[in-house]
Amino acid sequence: MTTFVFPGQGSQKRGMGKELLARYPELVARAEALLGYSLAEVCQDERLDQTQYTQPVLFVLNALAWLEKRDGGAREPDHAAGHSLGEYDALFAAGAFDFETGVRLVRRRGELMAQAREGGMAAVIGLSPERIQEVLARLGVDTVDLANDNAPSQQVLSGPKVDLERVAPELKAAGANVVMLKVSAAFHSRYMRPAREAFADFLRGFSFAPLRFPVISNVEARPYEHSRVAELLARQIDSPVLWTASVRYLLGLGEQDFVEVGHGQVLTNLIKQIRKAGPVPAPVATAPVAAPLPSAPPPALVTVLPSTPPPPATVVSVPRGTRAERLGSESFRRTYGVRLAYLAGSMYKGISSKELVIRMGRAGLMGFLGTGGMPLARVEEELLAIQAALRSGEAYGMNLLHNIERPSREEELVDLFLRHGVRNVEASAYVQVSPALVRYRVKGLRRLADGRIDAPHRVIAKVSRPEVARVFMSPPPPALLETLVNAGKVSAEEARLARELPMAEDICVESDSGGHTDQGVASALLPAMMTLREQMMGEHGYKTRIRVGAAGGIGTPHAAASAFVMGADFIVTGSINQCTVEAATSEPVKDLLETLDVQDVTCAPAGDMFELGAKIQVVRKGLFFPARANRLFALYQQYGSLDELDPQSRKQLEEKYFRRSIAEVWDETRRHYLRVDPEVVERAERHPKKKMALVFRWYFVHTSRLALSGSREQRTDYQIHCGPALGSFNQWVKGTPLASWRNRHVDELAFKLMEATAEWLDRQFQALRGAA
Incomplete structure (x- = not known):
């Protein structure tokens, strides 16, 4: 396979590009009309090293180099990747946008990044990311971020200049060569958040075409998804460049011929070093990978839930740079194939619509279709539309609402879910498990060769009382299993295996929320449920740990942070999603x-x-x-x-x-x-x-x-079913574009809330550490 790679900022050299610019006068004229200056002149003077000029110049030269190869008869590559700014050229080559659009994008990106004036950057050569982290931890420095993981022993750090200068001698003593870079700010770090937010607003005015071949994202070291181009381009500004992980991912796909398109051999030399580290095994699905990447920074918040109560003097330690992708349970993210330990819960009568579920799934998240009060024929119609819109590995779920008066309704829904291969169900309003729910959970259980049980149907149980949680943390009732076996609805082997599993491996503890509510208090309910979880794990000896999540009242980073600090494995939002573009309720209601x-x-x-x-x-x-x-x-x-x-x-x-x-x-x-x-x-x-x-x-x-x-x-x-979480969310976003529901998209709320939660936790733990 062939992969084209495009260099970014740092590859420029005075005098570059003269002949290439001369060969494409028409395109150069278009670019200069948008930029307002001569590209050839900038390539000859000191402006070439100023970010607001460097980025547009490099984009144009890389783009022309690509066009020259294409015009010369070179076939399209199997993949493309770019280092930071170079990623725009990779996307241009793959057809995401035209040449002029690319110039507009990088011009604005360069302007915003050049406006940043806080901090600096330092190259560290000779140490691995893990060794650098050890030095930073020993010095108690948590203000410095890993900005570029360029090669196994070549990193770039971003942060306040005084802190970079402080750690440099210690890094040198550990065997590194440290070079302070001539940049105006701490690029690719938390300090670029304002630039990222401004650029995200700018990107709202653009649409992007489907890619002709895969482009690897710096942010995730995985291929771009069409629906997430704008999101990842914005996140790239304040996220580390995972170049090592990106190259290793490509190597894991098979033999690669890397061709550097642009000035110099910077990336070619880095790739030679990365090859020695070996590939990352190719994934079995194209779903976004939420687990930590091999060369990514270490997890920022690790929630450890011991099987016995911790001692009174337990100290919580949070490494620097808490990230949204690390909040909650890594097992939860891996099980459901999602990027965040975050769910968009169901809302009755399809208010949590197919559009909402599809948007979440395409973003690498998961939402649940609100089937309550929806005719069965419409449920099937919506389900088929969701399945048609999502690719293999993109997650979705369906709500299964307990129906006391019409148990046949549950049976019909379970028949539908089994017939169409629905793997994830949100069970709500249950006091006791029903035959239909047990049948859904048990159907398809089988013993694998290694002794583990494969359970194709997952239940996330929404509960607000410990006695109901106990039911879901227990195996299915034996009498119900026997009835189902006698009726021929499950096999004897499925019933035997069911005795080794809880009804639900995920328990969502629902505090005071919109719609049905017992008006529970999260700070009382969640710890009680976690204690119960430990008891049930010990009583039944389950091989897989039951996960406990939190719902109700979550509309701000403060609320989400409190759930994660208490030990929640995941969070579920509801009311805030009702006031989004995708929610299937009327405009007067949203207003x-x-x-x-x-x-x-x-x-x-x-x-x-x-x-x-x-x-x-x-x-x-x-x-x-x-x-x-x-x-x-x-x-x-x-x-x-x-x-x-x-x-x-x-x-x-x-x-x-x-x-x-x-x-x-x-x-x-x-x-x-x-x-x-x-x-x-x-x-x-x-x-x-x-x-x-x-x-x-x-x-x-x-x-x-x-x-x-x-x-x-x-x-x-x-x-209108709604909890106070929406009121607190409205106050949080007051004075921003998100004050209007017309600017609220369900997946963007998820990322914004989780990222702000990570940042808030960072600040709080730093303040606590300082006080200590």
Whole structure:
């Protein structure tokens, strides 16, 4: 295979490019019209070493060198890669954007990076990244980042100049040659975050074409995905250049002929050194790899959950440069093939839409389709659309909602999921596991040659009570397994293997949240669930550790950080995703949601569990729904039938709440249940209080429809499930482009929240260390 590699900043030399520029006068003229200066003149004077000039000049020269090869008859490469700025040429060669677009991009990139004035950079030759980290740790220096991993023994550090100068003698004593570089700032480090954010805003105005051949990303040392070009180009500014890992990845794909396209042999010489380190084995799938890369910086936050309680004097140590990709459980990321220990939870009636699930999957994350209240035919339609849009290895999940009144609904969904190969299910609203859920978990279990059990169907159980968590941390109930075997729904071998596994290897502890809620407190619930996890692990002797995640109230870095510090293996967001472009609710609802503060939500009865008095958390700002829903439940408790209602209450319901007669509401309700479950109608005709409950429940269905459709007529009756997390998120992004929901995309919220969480943790631990 052939791989073209394009050099970046540092490969420039005074006097370069004269003949090449002369051979492409038309393209040079276009570039100069955009840049406002002569490329040939810059190549001859001191401006060539100034970032705002260096980057456009190098991009143009590399691009022309590529065109010269192509025009000379060279075939397209099998892969391409570029070092930092050179990555833009690799993308140009692969067809991501045209020549003029490339010039515009690198011009702005160079301007933003040149504006940065904090810190400097130092090349360290002769030491591995691990040895450098040891020296930094011994000196207690956590302000310096690894900027470039150029070769196994050639690194570049970024950080405050005073700290680079402080560590230089120690690095030299350890056997390194240290050279302070003539740059204006600490490129490819945390100190470039402002430049990165400004560039991300700039990139919103561009679209990118599919790549004709794979281009390896500096940020991840893996091929670009079409949907993530803008994201990775922005992240490249403040992320390390993983050149060693990139080359080793390519070597792992097979024999490679590397061809350097551009001035000099800088990359060719680095590749010779990297070859000696050997390749990284080729991956079995094209999904983003979330595990630590061989030459990447070490994990920044390692959550160790011992099987026995830690001693009182435990000291938490966080190495420098905490990164979003290292938060939470590495096992979780590896199991689901996701980049972050982060999920977008389901929202009923498809508010967590196929568009939301697809966008998360394409970004290397995972979201769940909200199947609650959605007709089975539509669930199948949405599922097939998701599967068609995502590539092999890109993750997605489906919600499986416990249905007390209609267990057949669960059976139908499980049939559908098994038929179409759904591997990940979010189980919610369960108090006890159902036959359908057990069948989903158990079906397909098999013993591997090494003795491990292959479980193709994964359950993430959302729980808010320890007694329910215990059920999911236990193997499936033996009586249920026996019933399923006798019915021929699972095999005897599958039932035997099921006794060695928990119902769910992932438990999502749901604190106070939007929709159904027990209004639990995370700081009390999460530790209790983790203690229970240790008990259950010891009691059953599971080979794989049960993971415990956190949901509810997570809308800011502070909330996410508290979950991870308490030991959460992953986090799940909900309310904040309802106010995104991808959420399948109406624009009037989103317009209202983006204005919420933390106090703008309250509790009301849950329509699907109305008779039980279960609660949901909903928006109250400017809406009558919460008060009216509570009034309906009070009437249900007070009266035994519709006929007993006092005249004033009946009038209020018909004129204000329903805007139609009670007889009309019952007629509509009756016709619905005659289609889907005639037994419900029969019970209602025999039991007047049941009939009253069904009429009152109509209001909950109706108000959900009003919100989803954006009805202007009955806006004050919108039923909008939401928790206080959205209010805190709105406050966090106030005054930024994300203040408007039209700029909110579900995957971008995930990355922004997790990255800000990592940065906040860094600052807090540094402050604690300083205080100590």
